[in-house]
Amino acid sequence: MSWKINALKKSPWVFHVNTGACNNCDIEIVDLLTPRFDVERFGIKLVGSPRHADALLVTGVVTAQAAPRLREVYRQTSKPCVVFAMGACACGTGIFHKGYHVVGPVDKIIKEIDPNAIIAYVPGCPPKPEAMISGVVKALSAL
């Protein structure tokens, strides 16, 4: 198993999942994937299908509507994969804590279907692109 996870380090392909974010983190993620930050240096590539993904960039508190979708996307991702909870909401529901529509945070929903899932947290409201790069690189080197 370890060499399989090791293989992820050099080319993590990411898939972006929005589970009810205010779009602030999403804008920062899209910013992150522009030529200015050039994440292709680390082999990071945005893919259009969860089947190709090695990392799910999840933003937003998980709303009641989004939770089944998040579970489905996680099941569709080929393992081994890493889940990144991007931003304060995804890490711990943030200012929407105890909201009527909130069932998250992300790690709770993912662990319901896979207790051994690898989850990394990048807090911030929103985290800067530099913080996201640093978080992804740190998480991957800790694997």
Next chain:
Amino acid sequence: MSNEMQIIFWILVFPGFVFTAVAGLLASWLVRKVSALVQYRVGPGVLQPFWDVRKLLAKEILIPEQANKLLFISAPLVAMASVLVLSTVLGVAAFWPGRAFVGDLIVVLYLMVLPSLALILGSSASASPHAAVGTAREIKLVISYELPLVLAIIVAIIKTHGSLSLAQTAAVVPAASISGAIACIISLLCIHAKIGYVPFDMAEAETELGSGVLMEYSGALLALWNLTSAMMLVALPMFLVVVFLGGFGNTWGGITLGIVWYVVILVLIILIKNTNPRVRIDQAMKFFWVYCGLALVVAVVLASIGSFYGISWL
């Protein structure tokens, strides 16, 4: 070395698998690196395509429940096998012209269609609506670029006075005439569409179809598709060099010239990829059938006149 050993060496090592896969992955690195430079960024390291393939081989293979499993799994194998045979046939014709295998231009033409057909089969077997849209577009794209490609090859055949043998086409340089130059440029565009790069990537269309035809593939099967498209980056420009630009020849000078032509074609493909937005499928069809088709009809007429009256520059 006995004859069988020689053939196995051809298929598995030199013009075949090992050479094409390594050269193809390096070429796909070049594509990504030059694209990065065009966008003023640093880009990935040389080994990045190798890391990608290694990672994909380690991942889980997911097969959709409603997919036709046999087709879904065998399609990438068929695609890869046909590119492998294509590059072997072309490589043997290019580097050992005297010992050329009986295969000729018609075989090469069929082998070049097979990866696209396998892609159509594989994606339509995957039971995904995104892949279905991608399949429809891929079929229309194949119909679009096959006509000009065949016409361009007819120009090359006229230039060799009716010979279909790859060794003989490699011996003449059709691109050194007006009709041959038109055919060479247009078949460069057809090859661009065959590889599936940006102005003609509507079948994959990452922005609206996810990744279209490859949507449901994962793990080692996706690695096979990656390898196939990397190997096409070697085999298809090599086809252009062999058919239109005089091949690689036996001498060191000829081989160097052939490699220079190969790199020029690759860089042209990369620059076209980076400077054009995606066209719609009807625009692609109109472009290939009307503009390229008409230009090639003119080229065929010119080549026939040139061949009839013995004017080599026409």
